Amino acid sequence: MHDDTSETEIKLLLEAIYLRFHYDFRHYAPASMARRLSLAMRRFGCRSLSGLQERVLHDAGVFPELLSLLTIMVSDMFRDPGFYRALREKVVPFLQTYPSLKIWVAGCSTGEEVHSLAILLQEEGLLDRSLIYATDINPEALRKARAGIYELDRMAGFSEAYRAAGGRASLADYYTAAYGSAVFDKALRKNIVFSDHSLATDMVFAEVQLITCRNVLIYFDRALQNRAIGLFRDALCRKGFLGLGAKETLRFSDHAAAFSEFARAERIYQKE
């Protein structure tokens, strides 16, 4: 392949989406974008990317579904338990020195990550004085995150991860089982503000002490990663913390020098 035609078509389609819907996918990692778009072509029965573009622009029902295909709606509670353990053991002692806390969970998807964080803060006596901004570009994901309802059959895996993460109670203490679902306690969400925010197009909205942005930057190219990490640098207070996903690093970013490695293996950085 090395296929210049499809490269051009991808560019045109993403440009069209940007102009028409103001979602900016122009700087996403090409390899995974190409995959998502071929899935989309199959889903909408289009034989070419131009065909898909035609559908997106002229069939009002298509874009929301395409948006859900392009943004990856997957998340887990206490994914990478070692990350949460390091937050609890190494970062919380710093957070405890602040009279009030602001935290940003960027790209929160369906909310499993931010619920995990809320449980951790609750157990460390910090939730009451925290304000958590949980943001994403996918309205469907935000709706699910706000509801805090997950499939019951995922709870066994989540409980195991919660224990491995150093959880102090039983995960079941935080949800009620009903009709095959686990409904998480709304007290966990009383200090969480869910809102639409794009790392590609929006600006910083608050000064925060902790940011987690896990498994979002992997979908961006280097330029967009730089933009997002620049936002994090601007939003963090001095000595504030940034937590990335297990396979993400600031090493290849223009802003690497603005941060130091705080917990290397767990990908927790501290702003200088």
Place this chain on the structure above:
Amino acid sequence: MASWLAPVLPEVIVVGGSAGALDALSILLADLPDDFAVPIVIVVHLPRRKRSALSEVLAAKLGRPVREPLDKEPVSASMIYVAPPDYHLLIDRGMTFALSVDEPVNFSLPSIDVLFESAARSLGGGAIGILLSGANADGAYGLKVIEDAGGLAFVQAPADAAMPAMPNAAIALCERAAVLPAAEIRAYLIRLAGRGGESGRKRYHDR
């Protein structure tokens, strides 16, 4: 030498396998010459949600470094990489790695198809694909995409594989694949990479 041999030094060798693949890998990658500059990227199906010991196990067996790559890491000459559990591993334009946590493909995360397709898309005929032992069909389609893009396709001979289902699926789909025992694929690789010699290594260093 067979006529389908690549006219240029490959840019990357992608390898996939599942059940029974570890033994095949140790044969395929045993005692690679010191000047073997082509990077090798491997997806082996593993249990999800568990840290994988594959890179350590392979490194010990092969006596050379084997790493799980980070997102946006450049694909470096002479290196062996394995996909981390719970992520798809892709090769992006500009020879860098990209990871994703998308849904499983063929029930697999990482999926061989995803790696192979991305390599073909980013490198065209510069990718060599090798599919080893396994009990499912992941990788067959990806190998076909590599072949269609002008790259070389190798399949471990079913009789040589502990689990022949994966090789058989690929043979059914890929018309031009070379079907060989792991040891013979190894011999081909060494000849291929060796042919580039000085100029081959220079290309990597210039990038």
